[in-house]
């Protein structure tokens with residue numbers, strides 16, 4: 516039987532590409548902040564032991580969150596890059612529980628439309644190598660010639676997956692992998708890439724096309740539409 520898991524939510528980014536007046540995780544999505552909606556997904560799931568939120572050092576918005584003083588929600592100060600925030604969260608959790616190889620979930624604050632059905636899939640998926648939600652590519656994917664915007668080749672899309680979160684790994688293994696990748700100067704955009712650098716082959720678990728990462732201004736409009744679609748098409752709706 517799977518035991519309850521902690522989730523780390525990196526929310527220390529500034530959301531530069533969103534070009535908003537505040538960090539994008541504090542923008543409103545159907546009447547609540549993106550971050551509050553994301554935390555809600557986990558707090559309302561029976562297999563979640565607690566939530567660790569990585570916030571920016573000078574974050575003035577977090578104290579206004581409805582989850583700020585919730586007993587199962589802890590916050591810690593994030594770092595310069597997303598991977599620094601995740602590392603800080605892993606160290607905080609290790610300090611809190613002392614359990615080196617407990618499995619831990621990492622989920623972007625900027626993905627507030629994850630459903631419990633998809634969360635169940637990653638929680639229930641057993642693998643020694645870790646696992647992540649991801650979507651098989653629907654599009655034909657081109658690789659450019661390095662340094663110039665011309666096509667080098669077409670990749671076989673049957674082998675291409677687009678990474679999402681949550682991603683799930685044993686705590687100390689992920690911490691070691693992040694340390695190793697950082698020491699080598701490798702750019703780490705998700706936990707899986709750090710694990711890959713250490714030679715692991717995590718499992719791909721089918722995610723959801725609605726589990727988008729809100730990155731650009733138009734993504735907020737798309738997220739509003741998806742939220743309304745999810746509300747009308749199933750019971751997983753928190754208005």
Ligand SMILES: Nc1ccn([C@@H]2O[C@H](COP(=O)(O)OP(=O)(O)OP(=O)(O)O)[C@@H](O)[C@H]2O)c(=O)n1
Nearest residue numbers: 525526527528529530531532595596597624625
């Ligand atoms: N130093 C950082 C950078 C990012 N994040 C978080 O990582 C997630 C995914 O990152 P992204 O969507 O790229 O957010 P930003 O880094 O804020 O966006 P941008 O690159 O446009 O500035 C977000 O929840 C973001 O808050 C973080 O915790 N710490």
Ligand SMILES: C[C@](O)(CO)[C@H](O)COP(=O)(O)O
Nearest residue numbers: 597623678679680704705728
């Ligand atoms: C972790 C992630 O959301 C998987 O798609 C993504 O890699 C985050 O990347 P970003 O560079 O922080 O946008």
